[in-house]
Amino acid sequence: MNPIPAVPANAISWTHMxxxxxxxxICGVLLxxxxxxxxxxxxxxxxxxxxxxxxxxxxGRLDALQRRxxxxxxxxxxxxxxxxxxxxxxxxxxxxxIYILEHPSRDAATKNWAAxxxxxxxxxxxxxxxxxxxxxxxxxxxxxxxxxxxxxx
Numbered sequence: 754m755n756p757i758p759a760v761p762a763n764a765i766s767w768t769h770m771x772x773x774x775x776x777x778x779i780c781g782v783l784l785x786x787x788x789x790x791x792x793x794x795x796x797x798x799x800x801x802x803x804x805x806x807x808x809x810x811x812x813g814r815l816d817a818l819q820r821r822x823x824x825x826x827x828x829x830x831x832x833x834x835x836x837x838x839x840x841x842x843x844x845x846x847x848x849x850x851i852y853i854l855e856h857p858s859r860d861a862a863t864k865n866w867a868a869x870x871x872x873x874x875x876x877x878x879x880x881x882x883x884x885x886x887x888x889x890x891x892x893x894x895x896x897x898x899x900x901x902x903x904x905x906x
Contacts, residue, residue: 801857803838803905807893808850814888815848821888822850825878830854833869834861838905859896 810818819842827837838853856862869875882888899906 801855802859802862803897803899804854804856804862805895805897806852806854808852809890809892810848810850811887811890812848814886815842815850817882817885818850818888821878821882822852825874825882829869829872829875829878832874833865833872835865835869862896 808818822840830837834857836855838855840850840852843849843851854862856865
């Protein structure tokens with residue numbers, strides 16, 4: 754029969770802990786778990802996607818496209834849960850606007866685009882901006898998943 758080892762005098766004994774210390778310890782654990790949970794709930798879900806879009810403009814119409822984005826498109830994107838990540842104009846390729854959107858999922862992207870295209874504010878902005886002619890020749894777009902080593906996850 755093995756005897757129960759003696760507990761060193763400086764060891765923590767839960768049975769001898771004051772109730773107020775035990776409650777403080779439990780509150781600290783719960784606070785830590787709560788902060789961790791809040792941080793995780795604000796993180797992106799694992800199925801979110803990024804959409805890369807490249808707008809090839811009609812020659813001479815890049816400024817009109819940029820005005821439309823600056824004055825109308827981005828605020829309408831926001832209204833339809835289409836998160837803008839960034840917008841770029843390449844230095845060596847004139848007449849091209851590149852941007853990235855973030856969507857909660859591929860299905861959400863499809864629904865958000867449909868709502869965006871049907872939005873009366875968008876229809877009006879597009880119609881007015883194209884009063885003097887077509888702006889966009891064609892669009893390339895790609896849905897992308899972030900890699901495990903990407904800063905955007």
